[in-house]
Amino acid sequence: MTEAKKYPTPVGNPESQPFWDAAKDGKFMIKRCTTCGEAHFFPRAICPFCFSDKTEWEQSSGEGEIYTYSHMRKSATGPYVIAYVTLKEGPSVQTNIVDCDLTTVKIGQKVKVVWKQTDGAPLPFFTPA
Template sequence: MTEPKKYPTPVTNPETAPFWEAAKQGKFLIKRCTACGEPHYFPRSICPFCFSDKTVWEESSGEGTIYTFSLMRKSATGPYAIGYVTLKEGPSLQTNFVDCDMEKLKIGQKVKVVFKPTDGAPLPFFTPVS
């Protein structure tokens, strides 16, 4: 019987604390700039588009599509899939794909966020929508 994968505990700080607290509730947050209206991820207090500090937290649907991915077949921890997901809300983010047959992943495939436990806040990953 295999042991469940152990994920590292995320490092939190005052700027990202709301993100990790929401993750504990199964919610995936992004930030939106109230100056230019652009959503962004990874959440930070300064908008990467217009450099305004007028940003607010917003709950994401946690749904998106695979923009690109790569299969890592040789790894000390076993094979895994990593790639970029474009969220329904617009931002793209790098992630690992879990709980799926990696050989069946496809660019453009619909995915959703899943949270994996750590010793602290859970980490967000993505899995294909059935």
């Protein structure tokens, strides 16, 4: 019998806490600047494009496509795929691709967010759509 993978509990801060609170409800949140209109991830108060402090939380569709990836074949925990996923809303997210045959992962592949439970808020990962 295979033991279930244990994921680390995320540690938030006041700036990212709304992200983790929404994660508990299965919502993937990003920030959007109301000055320049650009969406960004990771969540932060200052827009990385125009440096405005006029940012708002918005729910992402949780859908995107793989921009690039690396297949890590040797690690203490076994093989895994780390990737940059470009969300439909525009920002790119560094993540792991899970719950699939890792040898079939490819650039341009459509993916969607999945949540993995921890002792706190769940962690977002992506899986083929």
